[in-house]
Amino acid sequence: MSTVRVAFQSKVATSPEELWDWSTSVRGVDAEMAPVLKLDFPKGMTHIPRDGSGLGKPLGKCKFLLFGILPVDLSRLTFVEVEPGRRFVEQSPLLSMKSWRHERTIAPGPDGTEVVDRLEFTPRFAPKMVTWFISKFFQHRHDVLRRVFRERRATARPQVAHPA
Secondary structure: OOOEEEEEEEEEOOOHHHHHHHHOEHHHHHHHHOOOEEEEOOOOOOEOOOOOOOOOOOOOEEEEEEOOOEEEEEEEOOEEEEEOOOEEEEOOOEOOEEEEEEEEEEEEEOOEEEEEEEEEEEEOOOHHHHHHHHHHHHHHHHHHHHHHHOOOEEEEEOOOOOOO
């Protein structure tokens, strides 16, 4: 199976600090994912480790619930890189993926803050369907960001790359 790479970029009318707080909070992640998916975070967790502590170690097992009800995947939520206020990389083992990597970067811009999500994954099955779903899902997440932060401009740049 091929490794898929997709990227999504938005400019939102808020400060990098506010967007970092949102992006690293369970509340923000829940809001971005709803109502499509709900991630059942470890009990008591309110933020991902924003200071880089615990890198490379699973924070716990998390279920993905379709529409908040139907279990569709299981993750051992793992962050491998954190640059506080600027960037994180989540590289979690998932039942549905041979590999999964999600990088979010946040940078100041002229009209607010730019947020970019870069994904690299290898589905275990139905790669075209999984790529379609992941692309639509992250477009939805950026739609939520734009709505929440009243974004002025946005672009979504899906890219599919296959190994040579």
